[in-house]
Amino acid sequence: MxxxxxxxxxxxxxxxxxxxxxxxxxxxxRMGLPDKPGKYSLQLFEAVERIQPNSQPVLISADYSPSMMPELDPMFRAMVRHCLARKVRLIVMTLDPTGAGLAEDALRQIAPEYGAAYGRDYVFLGYKVGAAIVIMSIGENIRQAYPTDAYGTPIDSLPMMADVRNYADIPLVVDIAGSAVINSWVIFAGARYKARVGAGCTAVSSADYYPFLQSGQMVGLLNGMKGASDYEYLNQQRGYTSVPRVAGKGMDAVxxxxxxxxxxxxxxxxxxxxxxxxxxxx
Amino acid sequence: MKQKLPLLIVLVLGIFFTIQFFVPSRASEVTYQTTLQWWLVMSSFAMVLALGSLINHHALKIKRRKEGWWNSWVTLAGIAVMGGLGILGGPSFRMGWANDAYTRLFLFVQAPMDSAMFAILAFYMASASYRAFRARSREATVLLVSGFVVMLGIIPFGAMLWHRIPDIAEWVMMVPNMASKRGILFGIGLGATATALKIILGIERSWLGGGGK
Missing domain, CATH: 1.10.287 (Helix Hairpins)
Structure with missing residues (x-):
């Protein structure tokens, strides 16, 4: 006993x-455990698939800090690869001061893989303090929140931003966040300005967002490492990238x-x- | 006057913007857009205030030689170095070397340290779940079983064991989890509305400082 x-x-x-x-x-x-993409990962992937190439841009807010990197950075990178591979224009911003460095680093590495040109295929708006206020300001006019990009270039001088005024010109908003800021995107961008919102979050916080999926206030959700791994898998399956799956390997460990x-x-x-x-x- | 003026501003603006939301006129829209710009500026000031407060806190700690005061030097040096490099490498000065140094410090010092701090949690979580996750009561058993199912449902081994496990895990998340979450969300919503009303009407005054006195 x-x-x-x-x-x-x-x-x-x-x-x-x-x-x-x-x-x-x-x-x-090299374990390479099998992956079966979840329903909500697939929904978000398909939402990006439905956007016409070289048309209106997708907005991704990289609202995560280095502590959430293992789960959320592969998610962000997979989404950027998906958009750039399909020639879907991309606006990247962040509401987390440390998210700017991570997002910029990812863009710097991924853009050359697809020959994406800054200002034509993607823009990086950087960090802006204010969270919910910034989200609401974009709903009125993106220039109000971001008169210039992260490098001080006036937004009006960037070709792909010429026809972008507010959420009405952005077919999909995706927030990749390790905090409750996803709620603000759903409440302000989604409910108030009728933007289509998707999200990527850490596994521990995913339970908070299921009500938004059921109510249709979110088009899809990437749930932690599994969600990131799903997105990487779908990217590879559709031939958008051949780079090794970082989250796929992470999922083996998880x-x-x-x-x-x-x-x-x-x-x-x-x-x-x-x-x-x-x-x-x- | 020191208390009455902020209360009056909150009362007037609170009522005004509640009405503004439901008034679809040009004047209403312009007012809203203008105030959004004010809020953005005020948010920036809040950041300055927070930075000032942080510096002040650590400067006082060093001055009074409080326990661990030398750690405050590290914080202040970190603020000075990263802040300085960020400003010099930013759009205002565009010094390439400063931007490069800032990026390297961020990616190779700050990011790994931050990640390492968070990664330690995995060890404590494993140890804590081993010690505390016990089927002591009926409720604890339900929690244990649902936790098991969700953990199994997320990983590939779940589907390998039985192909329906991922579906059951999703059912746990979409039905019992969501029922409780909705209840909590309703509670938060009603609580936030009640608190907002109390602040607008001046019943709740703790935000003025002094414990609401």
Whole structure:
């Protein structure tokens, strides 16, 4: 019986070691677990698919910080690749001060892959303080929130922005965020200005956004690492990119860690019930 | 007067913008657009205020030699270096070397440190779920089972075990989860409306400072 009781008292250092191995080994190996894209990832992907090439632009707000990078950066990169591969114009902005560096770095790497030209195929508006106020300002006139892009160039001098005034000229708004700012996009851009809103969020916060999916206030949702992996998979399946799947590899690690945590929970409960049974007077 | 003036501004603007939302006239639109610009400017001032407050807090900590005061030097140096490089490399000065240094510091110092801090959570979560996630009661068992199903449903192993597991996981998210979330959202909505009304009418005054006295 002592064996079972010990099961509920494993030293946490062993747990830490096993978690580290469960993360590192899949990342270094080539597991390549199968992927079946989720319904809401597919919906967001299809929403971008429906936009005509070289027409009105998609707006992506990269509202995440480095702490959320493993889940959200592959999501952002996969969406940028999808848009640029299909010649769908792209407006990128951020409401997170640290998101500007991450988004700019991604654009700098991805744009040359598709021969995308700045100002013609994509623009980077940078960071603007104000969150909900910025979202509402874009609803009136994007120039009100962003008179210039991130590099100080007046928006009016950028060719692809000539016909863009507000959400009416943007067929899809996607917020990739690690905070509750997604709510502001749904409430202000979606409900007030009738923009079509999609989102990408961390797995821990995804439960908050399911009501918006059911009510149709969101066209799709990328749920954490799984959502990012789904989008990368769909990009590869449709031939938009051949770059290795970063989130796909991350999903291998997540899968193993999930199994490990479930195993720990089962062990902990076995130990708990055995100890409880032993404590009962015979 | 010090209290009455802000209360009066909130009362007038609160009522005005509540009515404005429902009045589709040109004058109403222009007023709204103008105030949006004011709010953007005010948001920027809030950022300056926050920065000033942060610097002041750490300067005082250093001056009074409070515990861990030397950490405040790191914070202040970080603000000075990143702020300085950001300004010099930005659209106003366009110094290439400063922009390059800023980008490198951000991508190779700040981003990994920030990610590492968050990554530590995985270890604590694994340890905590092992120790605390016990089927102690009926409610805890329901939570445990639904957590298991959702975790299995997300990963490929779930579908490998049984092809319906991802569907069950989605049902958990779309039905019981959403029912509770909707309840919470309604509560938040009603609470926010009630609080907004109390602020507009001057019943709730804690935002003025002094604990509402």
């Amino acid at each position: 002592k064996f079972f009781e010990k099961l509920s008292q494993i030293d946490r250092r062993w747990i830490f070691l096993l978690v580290a191995l469960a993360v590192i080994v899949p990342l270094l190996s 899968s193993i860690v999930h199994l490990l945590i479930m195993g720990f929970i089962v062990l902990g409960n076995i130990g708990y019930f055995v100890a409880k049974k032993n404590a009962q007077p015979k």
